[in-house]
Amino acid sequence: MNQAIQSELIPAQGAVYYLFGATGDLAKRKLFPALFSLYKEGKLTENFAVVGLARRSRANEQFRQDVYESIVEFCRYKVDDTELWNRFAEHFEYMPLDINNVDAFRELNKLTDELNRKFDIPDNRLFYLALAPSLFGPVSFNLRDSGMLEAKGWTRVIIEKPFGYDLPSAQELNNELSQVFKEEEIFRIDHYLGKEMVQNIQVIRFANAFFEPLWNNNYIANVQITLSETVGVEDRGGYYDKSGALRDMTQNHMLQMLTMIAMEPPSSLNGEHIRDEKVKVLRSLRPYATSEEVRANVIRGQYTSGVVKGTELPAYREEDSVNPESTTETYLAAKVAVDNFRWAGVPFYIRTGKRLPVKTTEVVIEFKSMPQNVLFAQRHDLSPNLLVIRVNPMEGIYIKVNAKTPGADNEVQPVAMEFCQSCQIGLNTPEAYERLIHDAVRGDSTYFTRWDEVAQAWEFVDRIAAAWKESQDDLHMYPAGSWGPEAADKLLAADGFHWWPVNGQEEDNVIWVSNSGK
Secondary structure, X not given: OOHHHHHHHOOOOOOEEEEEOOOOHHHHHHHHHHHHHHHHOOOOOOOOEEEEEEOOOOOHHHHHHHHHHHHHHHOOOOOOOHHHHHHHHOOXXXXXOOOOOHHHHHHHHXXXXXXXXXXXXXXXXXXXXXXXXXHHHHXXXXXXXXXXXXXXXXXXXXXXXXXXXXXXXXXXXHHHHHOOOOHHHEEEOOHHHHOHHHHXXXXXXXXXXXXXXXXXXXXXXEEEEEEEOOOOOOOOHXXXXXXXXXXXXXXXXXXXXHHHHHOOOOOOOOHHHHHHHHHHHHHHEOOXXXXXXXXXXXXXXXXXXXXXXXXEEOOHHHOOOOOOOOOOOOEEEEEEEEOOOOOOOOEEEEEEEOOOOOOEEEEEEEEOOOOOOOHHHHOOOOOOOEEEEEEEOOXXXXXXXXXXXXXXXXXXXXXXXXXXXXXXXOOOOOOHHHHHHHHHHHOOOOOOEOHHHHHHHHHHHHHHHHHHHHOOOOEEEEEOOOOOOHXXXXXXXXXXXXXXXXXXXXXXXXXXXXXXXX
């Protein structure tokens, strides 16, 4: 039995979970609900404890009430079993912590000993740093100097993005962490890798004989990856104005999905073997050698004011905490080349942006068209075959093929055959953070990013950032509620392609054969 399947069958060991930033938005929206879902599904044994850590003072009872309200509002499960909730809540403790005071960490060590005895925990420790990256180093050093890492079991640390602002800052962060933790103990989380359909990409590719033989430049014309958001910057204006779509979404989510599509079959389902293949893809990305190449292949945009469903939306420069003269991009589209034997000549088009018409994450594989002037192509404008992988919010896949129009002689019409996973089992599928926390406790790092992945991704996007720094003339404006600047359409049109509709906005002439009720 291979290692990945074996690890799925191994229950999560008991551990103490330390949530740094326990009063923050991430803990409220994602981490507490994820832990409750794992507990309700029996994936957390009774020998665990959660220690919430933050600067402000809070009694245990208030902390547990905060956790309860978080779960009621954001968890996919209802809190409808009082006995279950009371058992779960008993495992939560709160401790105010000055992260610059090593003595406070020594007190945390004493609390840990008490929790180990109380819940019969085998002294395993998982540190979740939901903190600003500048605090990763100080926290790590104080964990080491206080004796918190001298556990009898394992110690692991989960860190959130952004992992640096560019390659030099990422290297500095990694150097600090590496003084305290081994690489195999560091779990850099990218929640997109925990999504069901992102993980399903490997199965679609490598478990189906009619896909893998066609997964190359002989049969695929182009690949399109869309990650669109309807929201603006909301209350993140101060952060986002220093980050933009390039650093906030492209360096991590977009490139990670690209590697899942483009990677070679790993030698096994061992997590390191899978990550080895992803790194090879990042190393094969063709760098933009000059500023002119960046301008020709990367489109950056920023939303202006617009009206969506009768509601007037402000321009990006009018958002709270945003510089009124900001040139930060809220939209990015790029043509990316993977220079290896499998993908040579196949363009990968990626786009992400805020204030777009729909919220969706999709991958479209467009296959090459049939030869012209042969059989049906002589008389019909045949539509290319598509494989579409829907990641979010709906989960599933569909394939678009050409078929005879019912009741007509030799008339051809596109037919979409769809499997809608969300329609089959509902939207109550496991959240990404549930999977990733569970994986970290089991020591499975498959869907976490390794340092060499992070470094290669930064090296690629830093060239883009450097070119943009030289000139602001290539910032394209687009109205809120649109699909971005026209330049993004021209990027594909230059190669004879166009962006395919996403999120169910398919062409009207497509016949659907579906389990979704279409």
